[in-house]
Amino acid sequence: MPDDTFKQSARDGLKQEIYDLLYDEKTGFPAEKYDDEALDTKTDALFQLFESRYSMRV
Numbered sequence: 001m002p003d004d005t006f007k008q009s010a011r012d013g014l015k016q017e018i019y020d021l022l023y024d025e026k027t028g029f030p031a032e033k034y035d036d037e038a039l040d041t042k043t044d045a046l047f048q049l050f051e052s053r054y055s056m057r058v
Helices: 002-023 036-054
Strands: none
Touching (some): 002 036
């Protein structure tokens, strides 16, 4: 069970990193064009891409 907890923690961390990059003033999308819901949608889409491409093996 600890391995599953680690994997979930790694997944959560990756998803948060994606969101932070998209939200960041310097690296992210323009705030005037994207609200929180749009950022959540983009974050989920990118996360799904990484998950399907790399199988999230930790």
